[in-house]
Amino acid sequence: MPEAVLDTSVSVTRSFECEVPETERSIKRLQEALPFPEKLDDVLSWAGEFVERIALQSENEQKVLRLPQFSKPFSFLSLR
Numbered sequence: 001m002p003e004a005v006l007d008t009s010v011s012v013t014r015s016f017e018c019e020v021p022e023t024e025r026s027i028k029r030l031q032e033a034l035p036f037p038e039k040l041d042d043v044l045s046w047a048g049e050f051v052e053r054i055a056l057q058s059e060n061e062q063k064v065l066r067l068p069q070f071s072k073p074f075s076f077l078s079l080r
Contacts, residue, residue, distance in 0.1 A: 037043050 037046065
């Protein structure tokens, strides 16, 4: 069986132009500092509310994504 020979005398090059897309931001970037509560009690109450809101959303998402419960376990691979 003859061995394959690589011809190194042939040079193949390809070129193409590309540009970075220019997009406009839909939301303006804020440069100034964000408002922050002055009292520690306000910070803690806001943090508590955020945690409660996240817990509620997580619980609601679990209800939406819950699959129907089957009375008997089954396998997709069983051939019976």
